[in-house]
Each structure stands twice: as C-alpha cells, then as structure tokens.
Amino acid sequence: MSDPILSVRDLSIAYRTGRKESVTAVSGVDLDLYEGQSLALVGESGCGKTTLGLGLLRLLPNLGEITSGSLTYRLKDGTRADLLAMKKEPLRRFRWNEAAMVFQGAMNAFNPVIRIVDHFADTLRDHADGKKWTKAAVEARAGELLETVRLDPDRVLQSYPHELSGGMKQRALIALAIALDPQVLVLDEPTTALDLLTQRSIVQQLHELRSKFGFTMVFITHDLGLAAELADRVATMYAGRIIETGSARDIFYEPKHPYTAGLINAVMPVKGDRPALESIPGYPPSLKAMPDGCAFNPRCAFATDECKRDRVPLSLLTERPLGMDHSVACLHHDQVRLPRKESANV
C-alpha cells in the first residue's frame, strides 16, 4: 500500500469550441488513488466530473484534449506507466486490462443491433493481450461474468440490448467492464435513470464485487446519497476544479467548503424529520465566462473582496494517510458549518 495505484498531477482538460477557441473543462486536478479505495467525484451538471473520469482513461472525445499535467498508473506487473506518453498500441492494451470504464446511461451504452455476447467478444478480442478468444471461450467467460453480477447467461447472452430491462443492462455493462480483470474501475453515474429498487440492487452488487475483487473505484455521481453509500473518499468539483476532498465522513459530517455544505443541505432526507432546506442561490457559471477569483464567489454567502481577487488553492485542513487528507479551497472555511436542520413550515 506504499505507492498509489494512480497519480494525477495538475491535470487540465480543454474542449475545442472553434478554430482558435477552447474552454477549459477541468483545471489543475491533483489526485492520488490507493489500491482498494473508492472515490466519489460529486458535483452538479457541467462541473467537469465526467470529463475528468474520461480523462483518467484517455477516453476523451475528439474535441477534448489534455492540455497539461501527468497521469501515472502502477500496472499489474508493478511497473509505473505514464499514460499521457503511451502510444496507441500500449494504450489499447492498458484499457480494460488495467483500467476500465462503465459508461453513463446504461440504456444507450450498448450497440442496439449487436447481441450481448458479441459485445463481450469484441471487448475480449480487442483488448486481450495476445490471447486467442474462440467463440466457446468467449461464451464461457461472458457467462461466468454475467453470473458474477447475478444475471442468467442463458437469458442474457443471446439477447439484444432492447430485450433487457434497465437494471439488467446496467449489470451487463458492469460485467463487461470487469471482463479482463482491471485494477481500476471508473463508473459514470452507475445508478442514474434506474428505478429506486433497481438502484439499490446495483449498489449491493457493487459492494459485492468490491469485496470479491478488491477493485479501486472512481464513481462519478451527482447523487450524494450514492456517494455516501459507496465511497470511502469524496472529492467535490465545481467549475472544473476539485474544491474539497476528504474522507466520506469529513465531507458528509463536516464539510468545509460552502458549496459542499450547500449541496448536502439541499438533499432532501426521506428518513427522520423534515428539515427546512435551503438552496444555493444563483446558477453555476458558464465555462466561457468564469468569475475572477474563487469561481463560487458570486453564489457564496461568505464571499469577501479577497475571494474575488485570486483563485483559491486547496489547502490542507487535516492530514490523513493514503490520500485521505481533508483539504478545501476556501478562504473562509472556518466559518462553514452544516446548518442545524430544523423542521420546516414550507
């Protein structure tokens, strides 16, 4: 457990929007992920969490580009690899063998005209290193994987995606991601658009897989409940930057960034009392017109002139082992408290 399985340093990602224009979707992200950890990247639409997740595997779409920084993985054989320096062929072998992704939107992630078994065949044949995957071998491996996620291979293997329910598709997608036994799994909104009871069964499934295979996981989610359920560590993103990071307990019980506290305070609880909830005023900034200083300052109750001047870097609050440090990018973090939730009359 000495060195991290994934080190990200000063990573920035931009999308080209015109011949000479681009918008920066992710800027200056530092991250160390250790074996077996699960990290949740939380934030609202457009905060850059999916872009960062795709960047971790260099899966950005054509218009996206990593503009600075470094991405280093510790491979299964113990060597370290610089992902940004990798050529096409090593990158192909890296993906799915070392790190895999469960894409957002189980409904649309499969090719609708290809049977489930052929998705497995494609993935196994394309990414497996030098191994011959015969039809029988593919079916055996795919069947085994589907059973791992509690799907009946006889029902699923020869089906087309539209013949499966949303929950079954999501399970099949997870099975596909772990087909070559990767060390790192990036899951983009793994339960969004699923029904409540299906969400619960997927969460349970992920717990099971994690204890069985010991994956290192990165969850991208806007659902704080899911983050509380699955993550040991949480990083909050706002306008392309990580603005607070810490253990799940740090973030949920003692958030120190006004935005994190605002997000938690905006979540409606089902159990217990019904508290009065406050929303965060205003709307997130456009990536094209970022405010000066702290990007959150126009919506922040604690903002002072100082916040409008310079960008606020992450500063360490509590040091903890294995990258679990509680750090926050806020000048006024000592004033931030979760408001005591009291019953509402709304």
Place this chain on the structure above:
Amino acid sequence: MSSAPLLKLSGMEQVFDTKKGPVPAVGGVDLEVEPGKVLCLVGESGCGKTTTARAAAGLTRPTAGTVEYRGKNLADMTAAERGRYRRSVQYIHQDPYAALNPTRTVYSTLSAGLKRHGIVKNRTEARAKAAELLQLVDLTPPESYLDSYPHQLSGGQRQRVNVARSLALNPDLLICDESTSMLDVSIRVSLLNTLGRLRDELDVGFLFITHDLAVAKYFAWDGEIAVMYLGKVVEHGPTPEVIGNPQHPYTKALIGAVCEPDPDLAKANRAAEQLRSAEIPSLRDLPAGCAFHPRCPAFEPGLCDTAEPALQATPSRRRLSCHVVSRDLQRAPDADRTITFEAVPGSRRPEPETAH
C-alpha cells in the same frame, strides 16, 4: 363553489391496445385533490403515474371510470366548460429541454396563452403580465429573460419558465409530471420552494408525480401520498404517515432503498431486507393475486397468489392493499406493530466524531 373536490378520479382505468395485446397501464384508481393541497403519486417506471396524470389533464380519455373536475365529468362537459377546465388545469412536463419551443422567446412562450384567451389586450399589457409571471417564479430581473431563447437558459431556468407559463392562466390545479427530476439538487430545492409558495399563496392544488420519495416527502408534507405499483394504488394516506410509518411491503422497500447522504447510516442500512426479485413483472402478464407477490418479502403462498387484495381503509389512517398486513392488523388491532424509523438501529444521524 360546490363542495366537490377539485379533481376526482373514480375507478379510472386506462388500457392501451397494442399489437401484442392489451396493456392495462392503470387498473382502477380512486383519488381526489383538494384546492391548495398536494396529492403525490410515487412509484417506479411503468407503474401508471404518468398515464394517470395525462387522463387527469384530459389528454387521454380513460377506458373506464371517470375524471371529474369540480364535480363535473370531463366526458360530459360542454365546450364552454371544457374551455374553463383547460384554463384551470395546467401541466408541467418532465423535460425542461423539450417542453419549450426553441424558436420562441420567453416572452413569446408566456404570452401565447394570454393572447389566445384574451387576458391581455395589447403588447404592453402582455409584456407587463409576462414580466410579472417571471417575477413570480424568481426569474429576476424579468427584463433580462423576456427576450431570451430557451437555449440561452440553464435547465433550472427553463423549468421556471415552464412553471411561469403554466401559471399564466391562473390555474387552480397544477399537474407536475416529474417536474424536478432533471434538475440538479441545489436548483431542485429552490424550484420546490417556489412551487410551495404558489400553493400556499395562490391556493393552487397539485397532482404531483415523482419517483423520488424525498421530493414527495418535502413537497407533500401537508398533503397525501399515493404509492402506485403496476397500475394500482397500493398505499394511500397522509404523507407523514406513509413516509414515516409505511405499512405496505412495497412502500417499505422503496423507503429502505433510498440512499441518504450519511455514510454511517448507509453502513447500518446495508443489511436491510432484500426483495425476492429485482425485476418488475410485465403489465401484459400480471401475476395472479397481488401483483407484488413475486417480489414481496412478506409473501405467503396460498394467500397472496390467489386473490387480489382490495385497497381498504385501515385503522392506521390510510388505505392499504395487502393481505398479510391487513390480516395482522385485524388479529391484533391494538398491538403496535408499526416500525418507526427511530426504532431501527443506526437510523439516527450520529454526532460527528471529533477524532477519527
């Protein structure tokens, strides 16, 4: 005004004929909405929430049963009555991106109904009224939004324009179909607070549809919740009762499945009771007896898979359709067999630890 409820659905059924045979999307629903009150329909996809809402809004004609607005059956309305009903009942759609015409400015969208129904006489009045509506939904200053096109607005802002449009004709009933589900959490709360203010200040009744129990609890606290499963209401009562003390195994499962933003609570809930099956049966091939029995943890062979349970009033201030719970309530009506959340270990938010 008569004492008839604002909206009343009686034995409403909606069967869709498809190539593969009839699909009973809603199989007999009895519900009422009072002015200034909220009735929340919750349930999973395909349970008939939206179909019920569409029939209530007069967008489809139910195959059986009636929809009454202020005591008047929709099917028997004269053209004038129907016009009044159309003005008084407004629908807010789920997807703020699809519900607005992309080629119309906000002003144009808001004023269309005003002009059509002759509420405003000229452009000056229309702009003033549109600005007033934007103010009502907290889009201020209105001048900066009136001439915007939908693509210039964020999702939350668009949904507020949708709400403003629905309020243009002074409705007394708003039908909201998952109107907050596509919004980010911080925006969702502020929209719900806005809707709550409209409910209290303008006495608007709500038929509010959501799959999110937390939203239902927050918005319908003084109102009622009806939980639907495969086209039928399985539990219906005052919100604090249904959410705080659920009785139907399906409602219990739904509430137990919610992930709360609390890591310790999440850990404590991990051992919660599992459903027997994660998959929802098809509407074309409904299970015999209680439709929930193939998934129900309280399933008793011979009882649940033979006869369909009726939705009956119970001593615990609600209507309920469950053989097992109803029988147990009859056997021991005095026994407090209800599980409150305080009684579940670990359900209380613990004090934050100072040292980890």
